Structure formats: C-alpha cells, structure tokens
Amino acid sequence: MTPILFYGVPSGCSFGSIVALEWLGQPYRLGRIEMPSVVTSDAYRRINPVAETPSLLTADGAVISETVAILHHLGARGTDRRLAFPQGTHDFDRWNQMLGFLNTSFFGSFAPLWYAVEHELEPQAKQALTEYGRAKVRKAHAQLEAMLGDRPWLLGEHRTLVDAYFVGIARWTRYHDVVDRRDYPALQRLFEKLEADPAVQFAHAIEEQRSAVSAGGFEGEVRLEEALASLRRPAA
Numbered sequence: 001m002t003p004i005l006f007y008g009v010p011s012g013c014s015f016g017s018i019v020a021l022e023w024l025g026q027p028y029r030l031g032r033i034e035m036p037s038v039v040t041s042d043a044y045r046r047i048n049p050v051a052e053t054p055s056l057l058t059a060d061g062a063v064i065s066e067t068v069a070i071l072h073h074l075g076a077r078g079t080d081r082r083l084a085f086p087q088g089t090h091d092f093d094r095w096n097q098m099l100g101f102l103n104t105s106f107f108g109s110f111a112p113l114w115y116a117v118e119h120e121l122e123p124q125a126k127q128a129l130t131e132y133g134r135a136k137v138r139k140a141h142a143q144l145e146a147m148l149g150d151r152p153w154l155l156g157e158h159r160t161l162v163d164a165y166f167v168g169i170a171r172w173t174r175y176h177d178v179v180d181r182r183d184y185p186a187l188q189r190l191f192e193k194l195e196a197d198p199a200v201q202f203a204h205a206i207e208e209q210r211s212a213v214s215a216g217g218f219e220g221e222v223r224l225e226e227a228l229a230s231l232r233r234p235a236a
C-alpha cells in the first residue's frame with residue numbers, strides 16, 4: 001500500500017511533512033483533514049485519538065502520529081540523500097536536536113497567539129496572552145537566528161527534513177502581528193530560499209487546492225473513509 005499523510009488545513013504544521021515527502025521522492029498519497037471540524041470527528045480519531053494532524057498511515061497499514069516521529073520515519077528512508085542521518089552519528093544528534101527545538105520552542109512559541117486568536121476571551125486576558133506569545137515568538141526567532149548564523153541551511157551545507165519543518169511553522173507570522181522576519185536576516189534568507197523550492201510551492205498548492213506539480217512521488221488524494229479501510233488496526 002502507498003503511505004498516506006493526513007494533513008491539516010488551513011495552514012497546518014503538517015506542511016513540513018508534505019515537503020518532506022516531496023523531497024524524499026518515494027510514492028505517497030495525501031488525505032486532506034479540515035480543522036477543527038474533521039480532525040475532531042470520530043472517523044479521524046480512529047487514525048489519531050489525539051485529534052491532531054499530521055498522521056502517517058504507513059505502507060504496512062500502521063499509523064504514526066506526531067511530527068517528530070513522522071520525520072524520523074521519513075528521514076530513515078532518506079539518509080542516502082542526506083535528508084536525515086543514521087542514528088548513532090554526530091549528524092543525527094545535531095538533526096535531532098534541531099528537530100527538538102523546532103517542535104518545542106519554535107512551534108510552541110506560537111501556541112499562546114493561536115489560542116488568543118481562536119478563543120473568545122476577556123480583552124485583558126487576550127492582551128496578556130498575546131503579549132506573552134509575542135515575547136515567546138521573538139525569543140524563539142532570536143535563538144534560531146543565532147543557531148543558523150551564516151549557514152545556508154539549518155544544519156549546514158545541505159537541506160534536510162528539519163528545513164522542511166521550519167518553513168511550515170515560520171509562515172505562521174503571516175497570521176499574527178508579531179515579528180518582521182527581515183529583522184532576522186538569516187531566517188529571512190532561509191525562508192525565501194525555501195518558499196522558492198518546488199516542493200514548498202507544491203505544498204502550498206495542495207493546501208489551497210490549486211493545481212500542484214509534484215516531483216514525482218505524489219499519487220493523489222484519498223478520502224478519509226477510503227483510507228480507514230486500509231487501517232491494519234486502530235491507532236494506539
């Protein structure tokens with residue numbers, strides 16, 4: 001069976017996993033999940049009881065959720081292309097460290113801002129949450145800017161799957177009046193380079209339901225009901 005990545009719209013953090021699949025170039029399909037309506041449905045909870053995207057239905061019918069786990073799974077299939085590195089190597093540790101930072105500090109910094117936007121709050125509570133979120137996003141940007149330095153990609157000379165994950169999160173500044181990325185020139189340079197990448201353009205087109213040109217791996221979209229029939233067992 002061809003693996004299926006369930007990606008969330010609008011603008012889910014699953015974006016990076018779509019880019020990762022494109023860079024990997026191996027056959028895959030996509031399952032579009034509207035948030036919050038479908039992601040919280042009983043049907044999708046059979047894929048991921050946590051009711052979040054992304055989730056990956058693997059070739060043998062098992063489900064992997066959590067971006068970190070999905071990118072490790074894909075990365076292990078892309079070490080020959082240096083999209084990730086074999087466990088036990090120094091490069092793997094650096095890759096894993098960056099993935100950890102992106103998945104906690106960088107991703108998490110946006111959480112208060114998303115909460116403030118998506119929930120009805122008293123004005124004072126909204127303001128406090130927004131200020132807290134802004135401080136967190138600015139701090140995470142400054143930290144990542146320092147880590148990137150003058151390297152072309154997050155880990156150095158080659159793009160890896162952590163760059164794919166970065167671009168899907170970094171674009172969230174579009175939704176929140178929080179930082180001007182040009183104040184972080186290294187991040188801005190990396191962001192612009194990634195935005196011009198065909199895989200990133202493909203992922204945007206998929207999310208926006210425009211005509212999308214794949215590097216070759218994409219074998220089409222699958223409806224959730226159809227995908228459920230391929231489940232080997234309910235997700236743990």
Ligand SMILES: N[C@@H](CCC(=O)N[C@@H](CS)C(=O)NCC(=O)O)C(=O)O
Binds near residue numbers: 013040
């Ligand atoms: N720890 C998870 C977080 C995934 C997550 O928060 N996904 C969001 C989209 S970015 C989601 O599915 N939210 C459900 C909703 O908005 O109802 C991961 O890193 O994959």
